Amino acid sequence: MSGRSRERQAKYQRIAAELRAGIETGEYEPGQRLPGENDLMAAHGVARMTARQALALLQAEGLVEARKGAGVFVRDFKPxxxxxxxxxxxxxxxxxxxxxxxxxxxxxxxxxxxxxxxxxxxxxxxxxxxxxxxxxxxxxxxxxxxxxxxxxxxxxxxxxxxxxxxxxxxxxxxxxxxxxxxxxxxxxxxxxxxxxxxxxxxxxxxxxxxxxxxxxxxxxxxxxxxxxxxxxxxxxxxxxxxxxxxxxxxxx
Amino acid sequence: MSGRSRERQAKYQRIAAELRAGIETGEYEPGQRLPGENDLMAAHGVARMTARQALALLQAEGLVEARKGAGVFVRDFKPxxxxxxxxxxxxxxxxxxxxxxxxxxxxxxxxxxxxxxxxxxxxxxxxxxxxxxxxxxxxxxxxxxxxxxxxxxxxxxxxxxxxxxxxxxxxxxxxxxxxxxxxxxxxxxxxxxxxxxxxxxxxxxxxxxxxxxxxxxxxxxxxxxxxxxxxxxxxxxxxxxxxxxxxxxxxx
DNA sequence: CATCGCAACATCTCTAGAGATGTTGTGCGG
DNA sequence: CCGCACAACATCTCTAGAGATGTTGCGATG
The missing domain is CATH 3.40.1410.10 (Chorismate lyase-like)
Structure with missing residues (x-):
């Protein structure tokens, strides 16, 4: 579809929220790699650009860091x-x-x-x-x-x-x-x-x-x-x- | 094409840089509307998603603010x-x-x-x-x-x-x-x-x-x-x- | 003259595919 | 046993199109 029924939020936001929860509960620890574009595409049945948007959201929040060719990793914070x-x-x-x-x-x-x-x-x-x-x-x-x-x-x-x-x-x-x-x-x-x-x-x-x-x-x-x-x-x-x-x- | 010759930078970065320069030189003043997705698509001959990426970059830098249905506007800063x-x-x-x-x-x-x-x-x-x-x-x-x-x-x-x-x-x-x-x-x-x-x-x-x-x-x-x-x-x-x-x- | 409905227009979301480019580990050759 | 070439895999960039949704101003109606 496209711009489907906005029961609550967009797909990419749902995916981002799921990953965010995983980070906050410690399922994904600092430095650990989390599911990448291809994983999210397969797991949620979405297009590449949609998976990317979910990951881009987490990057904008400073929670994760993408390393080209390697994957997406959880950030650390030791000030x-x-x-x-x-x-x-x-x-x-x-x-x-x-x-x-x-x-x-x-x-x-x-x-x-x-x-x-x-x-x-x-x-x-x-x-x-x-x-x-x-x-x-x-x-x-x-x-x-x-x-x-x-x-x-x-x-x-x-x-x-x-x-x-x-x-x-x-x-x-x-x-x-x-x-x-x-x-x-x-x-x-x-x-x-x-x-x-x-x-x-x-x-x-x-x-x-x-x-x-x-x-x-x-x-x-x-x-x-x-x-x-x-x-x-x-x-x-x-x-x-x-x-x-x-x-x-x-x-x- | 796609992922074309990286002479220096990606298309969306060139477009973003151009708009950024316009903001810094005062061509676009705080509160003013700047070229939107459709304008950039026409002016640079790119796809919608590419124009969006350019604007997303400026939003991430906090320089501009998009108002759905209205346009993209230059931010103000009076702390x-x-x-x-x-x-x-x-x-x-x-x-x-x-x-x-x-x-x-x-x-x-x-x-x-x-x-x-x-x-x-x-x-x-x-x-x-x-x-x-x-x-x-x-x-x-x-x-x-x-x-x-x-x-x-x-x-x-x-x-x-x-x-x-x-x-x-x-x-x-x-x-x-x-x-x-x-x-x-x-x-x-x-x-x-x-x-x-x-x-x-x-x-x-x-x-x-x-x-x-x-x-x-x-x-x-x-x-x-x-x-x-x-x-x-x-x-x-x-x-x-x-x-x-x-x-x-x-x-x- | 005021107000409401609607059309035009804006951004937002998403699809499906493909080439470019950076990283990593493996296996082969010295 | 060391080192290098390469294949596999990761993200990055981009295309072309289309429906959803929020904004705005104009025109018709009361």
Missing amino acids: IRRLGVERLARAQWGSGRSIWAADIGGRDLVVDSVAVTEEEAPAAVAEILGLGEEDRACVRRRRFVLDGEPVLLSVSYLSAELVRGTPIAQPDTGPGGTYARLEELGRRPVRFREEVRSRMPNAEESAHLRMSSGMPVMLIGRTAFDDQGRAVEVNEMVLDASAYVLEYNFEA | IRRLGVERLARAQWGSGRSIWAADIGGRDLVVDSVAVTEEEAPAAVAEILGLGEEDRACVRRRRFVLDGEPVLLSVSYLSAELVRGTPIAQPDTGPGGTYARLEELGRRPVRFREEVRSRMPNAEESAHLRMSSGMPVMLIGRTAFDDQGRAVEVNEMVLDASAYVLEYNFEA
């Missing part, structure tokens, strides 16, 4: 806990410890690639940093990898004039990182603002994070201020949402 | 700024002001529906609140609407024993809200933890928030602690990610 406040406490970066150390329980989060350039900052960033038309920005682009999987893209902007000739303009910023160096320059960050939002990744982000379709990214925009209230750093981060839980602790 | 820290400052709720007032610039965020029940808390919540097998929880479920659009679902758990007979167990908690009442009970919240993550909505969330496919939700789990470090409230929120930006301010 990193990222402490928004404590990780930026001075006790952390003041002592030469990586501010990332506190994030992960035993797992291995490392910088995959670093690129430091001097370029013109986007208008919105230039405005925040108080850069004029002529001023340029030091831009630090980094990618972080956990267990071989890229999970975080970070782009950091600072006044080029301020950091020129310091380790901040080098790939390796030394013990304590950028913030320890800023303190040595008399521009210690004392206050932070983080803005969080979420959306679907664009093609570029999708490629850099090797994300499978149907998973959102979280965006964190962090601004660091010194004791004069001047913004000294703007950091834009793109996180694989399936890899992260953000935690913020604060007092009333 | 609410939610201040994670300041909104819970005592100056806010201590003075009888709604903690929501600071969030929105002139727009109208109101509670759409409130349901207060007494039931058994989920195991994870019971653990945090320190509830035993016998203890029950006061559960406050609310939906918030902005400009007629539902944007936030909130489920709040408190010890039923603690709040029984107080306004907290009523739909209207009075000036200053739940936290002002908790203070009167000698359990003033002094510390908060918020955990943020993001994923695609499930069917129920999708329906309650009237979300169009391809937009993620953000989940906030907030725990409020009193001066003894005891958890007095657990609040699980589901936010339409296209409606919110979360802001957290803190010191090093």
Whole structure:
């Protein structure tokens, strides 16, 4: 038939619901392969495109992941806990410890690639940093990898004039990182603002994070201020949402 | 043909890219209708299913929204700024002001529906609140609407024993809200933890928030602690990610 | 002038088949 | 015993057509 009696829902939704239930009850465990196009066609007596629609629905929900030529597999979810406040406490970066150390329980989060350039900052960033038309920005682009999987893209902007000739303009910023160096320059960050939002990744982000379709990214925009209230750093981060839980602790 | 020469990308991706470019350059403005299935079939000489795939891609990216029988329209994005820290400052709720007032610039965020029940808390919540097998929880479920659009679902758990007979167990908690009442009970919240993550909505969330496919939700789990470090409230929120930006301010 | 019914048009769902392309394991040859 | 070629199998892409269903605006009717 076609567009048959809508007693409740479409065929592909019924099939998807059945598979979804199987995942939630644990019939199909994370990493396990589940029935593919051909299996569903045979089992439910539907056309290929209909079976595909059912699987596409589950992919869009982020429950499963299709690997071409191999099959459809149940996704896993073991997020990193990222402490928004404590990780930026001075006790952390003041002592030469990586501010990332506190994030992960035993797992291995490392910088995959670093690129430091001097370029013109986007208008919105230039405005925040108080850069004029002529001023340029030091831009630090980094990618972080956990267990071989890229999970975080970070782009950091600072006044080029301020950091020129310091380790901040080098790939390796030394013990304590950028913030320890800023303190040595008399521009210690004392206050932070983080803005969080979420959306679907664009093609570029999708490629850099090797994300499978149907998973959102979280965006964190962090601004660091010194004791004069001047913004000294703007950091834009793109996180694989399936890899992260953000935690913020604060007092009333 | 079929699965033709992959010089670079599939037909449906080329078509999607073209429309995407049109959106980004402003050729198609928010709210405007863009070429539908029939237009794309004619313009590119492809089959209906191929045109549909192109449009499905843009929907999955959250760029457009299809309205059955009407057409495909460009999405808009005007988020609410939610201040994670300041909104819970005592100056806010201590003075009888709604903690929501600071969030929105002139727009109208109101509670759409409130349901207060007494039931058994989920195991994870019971653990945090320190509830035993016998203890029950006061559960406050609310939906918030902005400009007629539902944007936030909130489920709040408190010890039923603690709040029984107080306004907290009523739909209207009075000036200053739940936290002002908790203070009167000698359990003033002094510390908060918020955990943020993001994923695609499930069917129920999708329906309650009237979300169009391809937009993620953000989940906030907030725990409020009193001066003894005891958890007095657990609040699980589901936010339409296209409606919110979360802001957290803190010191090093 | 208001309102209701309907036609035109939009997306949604589905069928049946087929070539392209990526993955995996097996078996043969060195 | 190692390694490579290849067959089997998986998903991906696309065609052409058609009935179902929701939206909208126009025209006829009261």
